[in-house]
């Protein structure tokens with residue numbers, strides 16, 4: 607059964623890259639108009655001209671998405687996810703197996719040993735202090751043994767280290783928006799890609815380079831690999847949930863509230879998730895697509911969306927502040943130009959007032 611699964615996965619791996627390379631130009635051309643439409647607004651604001659969009663990667667068939675016929679947890683790509691998976695597949699699963707087997711064995715033994723045929727006069731025992739202490743204490747100890755590593759894991763999941771990138775994730779009925787407040791405030795609107803048969807001729811539809819059916823989106827959230835990415839999660843309307851199984855991430859998106867979680871994805875790739883809170887008619891059609899890329903590619907992607915790396919923005923703000931301080935110091939040293947400015951302003955105002963009745 608497992609061999610068959612591997613065979614299917616290998617076959618899929620062999621097929622998809624070819625399909626992906628065939629589809630790649632379609633993906634880049636469709637992304638390009640978005641970049642050009644963003645240009646005028648930014649060109650006037652801070653003179654950042656968006657660069658051409660990056661080539662989005664094709665997903666790896668067995669990573670970051672559900673695989674038909676597979677069992678268990680998706681391959682984890684964060685250290686925390688690996689830790690949680692190891693905890694689940696190791697101690698927790700074994701404990702379940704051992705407890706279930708023990709209880710079943712006890713039940714079978716009791717049924718056999720104390721059946722009416724072999725035991726015509728039943729015992730009238732009602733209490734046994736030693737056994738009662740044991741069957742209370744042992745489950746308590748087991749629960750404590752589970753609780754300690756569980757709470758440690760939860761603490762690690764919800765106490766983010768200093769973030770390299772912060773992304774505000776907003777759930778909407780029924781799509782996601784991703785804002786990058788520290789990277790020039792750019793916003794990505796991400797909608798599910800429909801199948802070819804469901805769109806008008808000429809409209810963009812899902813290809814294998816975008817991802818599996820119902821999981822592919824027109825715009826991906828792009829994050830730098832190997833960096834701490836903090837998600838601030840909220841909603842515009844009803845409760846949604848931001849969930850990416852390969853990151854071991856699932857957190858509610860509540861209207862009017864901010865939830866926080868974080869990931870550090872070491873392995874570049876494309877990872878798929880879905881809204882995981884029943885949020886209305888199209889709840890099943892608001893997928894999440896996250897692409898982790900090397901930092902240079904991330905910076906190129908930011909530029910293509912009209913954004914900038916945080917370090918560049920901070921450096922520019924510092925330079926602007928220094929220039930402003932220098933200008934202020936220069937103005938303080940020579941007060942004369944300030945007086946002429948106010949004189950010009952005063953002479954201009956009556957002229958403007960005089961012009962107004964003339965047009966009447």
Ligand SMILES: [Cu+2]
Pocket residue numbers: 777778845846847881882883884885889892
């Ligand atoms: Cu939702």
